Amino acid sequence: MEDTLKIADKSIRNRLFIGTGKFPDKAIVKKVLEQSRAEVVTVALRRVDADSIDDNILDNIPQDCIIMLNTSGARDADEAIRIARLGKAMGCGNWVKIEVIPDNKYLLPDNTETLKATEVLSKEGFVTLAYMSPDLSMARRLVDAGAGAVMPLGSPIGSNRGLKTEELVRIMVSEIEIPVIVDAGIGWPSEAAACMELGCDGVLVNTAIATARNPVAAAKAFSLAVAAGRTAYLDSGIVANEFADPSSPLTGFLRDIK
């Protein structure tokens, strides 16, 4: 049976989710999404004015991708709810990444406000993916609130520092029944693979792809790494040993035994 990630009524094969911010130009977004075969893609929502030029972000997202609106910019639950409702009115589906951030220095989420927004939006029929500081109790509350997935941060947004929260994420993976998707801070494909090897259900990457020398190549590398990590998690069953264990036979050496 094909291994897919199930969220709401969707079965997702590519467990690498891609964010569309910070790309040097929008045409690259299209190439990145097409060539990495991304299936879940995030966008944000902002005010427009007469000076805004059409940046056509939607035109650069393949039709069959699931568009997930990030509520970035929200400082509390009410703002996140308002952004989610506006996004739904855009007519691009009902997936929302609930991101509530009152702090501009480390961009760490406010878990309590995230929970409030998750409760309200899940009841309204949104598929809610909650961006959070990893915490088991809060993850359980988010499950009860109807979250479709929890998205613990690996390290601060855009920092490329990797999975600094590993122990907390590992505990969430072992205890939480809904998908756990590491979001934020993943800088290298090896870190994305490590997330998957420890049992995470997916990884969301934006900065490390968008700001790479070659974003298309970076997205491919991340996609392969996520798939490799997933396969290793499912089928490797490797245990670390303290001492060496030879891979080649210990007999028939080309020397005489004394």
Add this chain to the structure above:
Amino acid sequence: MILRINGQEENVPRCNTLFELISAKDLKVGRIVVEHNSGIVAKERWREVVLNEKDNIEIVSFVGGG
């Protein structure tokens, strides 16, 4: 007339409806959603929504984001 558009007070030529305002603004953005006095207004209803002085309008669209 004075309207509050995306958080800024603007003096705009008299518009009877939301549709007239959006058309007059000549936005170079494909897909937008509009809020009128904190309520989302579907595109089909832009012609029905009558504007009054000091009304609050938000015009938003999708941008790249993580």
